[in-house]
Amino acid sequence: MTDCWCPLSHVPLRAEASDRAECVNEVLAGETVTVLNEGAGNWVEVRLPDGYQGWMDRRQLRAVTSMWMGTPHRTTALSSAWDGVPGGWLPAGACVREHAGRWHLGELEVVPHQGSTPQPVSSMWAWAETMRHVPYHWGGRSGWGFDCSGLVSLAAALRGRAVPRDASQQFLVGLEVEPTSCQMDDVAFFCNPEGRITHVGLCDGQGHILHASGEVRMDLLSEGQILQFEDQKPTHTLAGIRRWFA
Numbered sequence: 001m002t003d004c005w006c007p008l009s010h011v012p013l014r015a016e017a018s019d020r021a022e023c024v025n026e027v028l029a030g031e032t033v034t035v036l037n038e039g040a041g042n043w044v045e046v047r048l049p050d051g052y053q054g055w056m057d058r059r060q061l062r063a064v065t066s067m068w069m070g071t072p073h074r075t076t077a078l079s080s081a082w083d084g085v086p087g088g089w090l091p092a093g094a095c096v097r098e099h100a101g102r103w104h105l106g107e108l109e110v111v112p113h114q115g116s117t118p119q120p121v122s123s124m125w126a127w128a129e130t131m132r133h134v135p136y137h138w139g140g141r142s143g144w145g146f147d148c149s150g151l152v153s154l155a156a157a158l159r160g161r162a163v164p165r166d167a168s169q170q171f172l173v174g175l176e177v178e179p180t181s182c183q184m185d186d187v188a189f190f191c192n193p194e195g196r197i198t199h200v201g202l203c204d205g206q207g208h209i210l211h212a213s214g215e216v217r218m219d220l221l222s223e224g225q226i227l228q229f230e231d232q233k234p235t236h237t238l239a240g241i242r243r244w245f246a
Contacts, residue, residue: 002035004046004061005106007086009094010142013054017043023139024054025165026150029085030072030095030105032064052165066107070099073118074158078131078143080116084108090116092131092143093154124155124185124245125202128210129218136212141165146212148200152187155202159185161244167200174242179224186243188221190236199236201226 006027014021017039025048027033033046036053044058075094082090085105090096096118097104103112121127128151137145141154149167156163163173171189182188183205190199201211201221209221213235220227226236 003032003064004035005030005032005064006060007062007106007108008060009087009089009091010140010144011056011060012139013046013052013056015054017045017055021055025052025139026141027056027060028094028142029090030097033061050162050165062106064107068097068104068107070097070104072097074154075116076118076121076127076158077116078134081113082110082116083113084110093141121158124152124159125204125210127158128155128202128216131216132210132218134212134216136214136216146216148212151212151216152200152202156244159245163244168197170200171197171240171242174244177241177243179238179241182241183243185245186241188241189239190226191239195239197239203241
């Protein structure tokens with residue numbers, strides 16, 4: 001097994017070794033992966049540090065060849081400009097490191113433009129509000145496209161808590177909360193008619209929810225349902241609320 005890192009902004013992680021296969025997740029700039037298997041052509045099966053596995057193109061990776069130093073940070077702005085970064089821009093969620101006043105992306109030294117350095121995040125809700133109108137993207141977990149659990153898992157990471165990637169696994173994290181006791185940054189989960197967890201969003205404790213559905217949007221959370229803000233149409237059925245931060 002070989003450790004590699006991703007120099008590109010956001011790369012699809014696919015269910016199978018094909019460009020036509022489902023995008024199940026993303027590998028973001030500056031993240032490391034472990035190469036597990038080699039497939040046909042340039043395809044490799046990789047595992048992210050959180051255990052999530054999938055297939056990607058080996059040409060989107062570089063081998064880890066030197067010791068990495070510094071404190072890792074996730075970028076927090078929707079998009080941020082950096083000199084030395086392939087393409088010049090990083091989406092929210094990319095992993096950069098700070099060491100002795102200098103910044104690195106993997107093994108590249110990079111220089112942030114004004115306003116590009118990661119900022120402290122004290123509230124998942126407040127950060128997610130800055131992502132409103134980012135388009136929904138199945139498997140996405142960056143500022144250039146989110147699915148529902150990708151948005152929530154990145155919001156938690158920015159507050160310092162690692163949670164699983166998928167909503168059904170996230171539902172097992174934290175403390176159960178009654179809807180009547182919902183507070184800011186509680187996490188609401190929703191199920192299909194068979195009771196399977198299929199959706200997740202962030203609560204403000206005042207009857208609103210931020211979630212990725214078509215886009216990152218704010219809707220109403222009322223009487224066990226998500227109601228679309230513009231027409232009060234119900235879209236999702238509440239399965240439970242969890243609290244990840246005391």
